[in-house]
């Protein structure tokens with residue numbers, strides 16, 4: 389073998405090793421959580437709720453709370469983030485302002501979540517009087533994920549082909565019609581990626597929600613707007629914390645962890661499917 | 670026969686930041702004729718063409734000085750409705766730049782933009798534009814298919830159809846055939862022959878034979894200036910400027 393082949397081979401082996409290590413680590417984590425959690429997982433555990441009197445365990449309230457928090461925080465962060473990204477990349481004239489916003493977003497995305505927790509508790513729970521509710525938690529999380537959505541959207545807007553812009557403007561299109569019909573559709577990938585990342589952070593967040601959304605594991609009432617606004621409680625991640633830390637019930641904790649893994653996988657595939665769908669239209 | 674001047678440059682200067690790309694251009698474009706802009710690479714042909722529909726506005730730091738008029742009105746006037754201007758002065762680019770949509774939606778894009786909603790009106794405009802661009806026969810049975818599945822030559826004719834669909838008065842073409850094979854190029858040249866009775870066409874080309882074949886007027890650009898302009902036949906057979914002659918001799922061999 390000549391040196392070039394050896395170098396080639398070595399590079400390939402290294403790449404293969406690192407890819408293998410990543411996959412192995414992932415599988416090991418998921419496998420261990422599943423192995424420890426599976427015995428506890430049952431239909432009753434998934435669809436029931438905890439009752440000390442009845443002596444039952446169940447995480448349905450936390451599953452529902454998690455989905456509600458994801459939906460509400462995305463519903464807020466998506467229009468705000470995409471809107472701000474469009475303004476900053478397509479309309480804003482002031483360079484200093486645009487760069488300042490990018491800098492702020494960069495700093496904010498690196499801030500530890502406990503700071504968002506304090507700000508959320510102060511602003512949403514106290515000042516705006518929302519108390520510890522799923523709504524206050526979702527709003528705090530939408531602020532926390534805003535930089536992510538903003539940045540991924542901005543990057544994909546910038547990557548939209550110049551030929552679309554020239555083509556549309558050359559036909560006498562105004563700026564907004566061009567953005568709506570060509571630039572945003574071409575940016576769907578980046579926007580979806582931003583949402584996956586945001587949803588991922590929401591699913592994994594505990595600190596913010598402990599301070600702003602509460603720890604209750606009782607089923608909340610979403611049947612009327614008033615009661616839904618008052619709903620408060622633990623998401624899966626916070627429940628995991630409660631099981632592991634406060635009750636030392638590791639069986640249940642691993643069961644919740646397994647559910648979390650499945651939920652994350654589901655969000656990822658859903659987002660991928662949405663992305664494919666939108667692009668085809 | 671007196672010809673009507675539709676576009677007119679009087680002492681037009683153009684700058685990309687500090688670099689001057691056009692120097693005191695004086696040029697008249699007659700209505701319903703084909704005008705060819707020729708000259709070596711980097712001499713400012715595209716820059717001039719893109720002044721006419723203010724496509725240069727997209728470039729940060731670019732600015733024009735002097736006078737450039739369309740029907741006697743300043744193109745660079747403050748507060749000018751640029752979208753409306755571009756609707757009347759369409760453009761076909763060097764590389765086909767269709768949108769990632771169906772053939773039909775590409776052609777209907779402009780009319781929809783300008784408020785045409787009725788299905789039958791759109792159908793009619795799409796068919797008329799495709800016929801005018803000599804591509805109707807090839808795509809009539811696949812209007813709903815993605816436009817990007819067409820060949821390069823077909824894509825370029827579809828770009829012409831898309832531009833015609835908004836009924837412009839002027840069509841700017843920047844080396845629109847340079848990426849195409851001789852047969853596709855021939856088709857588009859024939860097409861230009863049929864369009865020139867209805868549209869004012871300004872075309873940039875590196876192909877001297879093409880300029881000679883399709884245009885009735887030619888302007889020769891060099892280093893950001895118009896060195897010579899005139900009827901194509903005269904300019905090609907009896908160039909008055911030494912530099913024009915040198916360029917034509919070099920090109921035609």
Ligand SMILES: Nc1ncnc2c1ncn2[C@@H]1O[C@H](COP(=O)(O)OP(=O)(O)OP(=O)(O)O)[C@@H](O)[C@H]1O
Pocket residue numbers: 685688690708709710711712713714715716717728
């Ligand atoms: N976006 C730009 N920014 C800065 N300078 C530019 C830009 N576009 C063109 N120029 C410069 O302006 C001058 C004229 O360029 P232009 O593209 O108009 O030439 P051209 O005659 O169309 O050349 P070609 O035949 O190669 O297309 C060149 O010196 C070029 O480098």
Ligand SMILES: [Mg+2]
Pocket residue numbers: 714715716843873
């Ligand atoms: Mg050019």
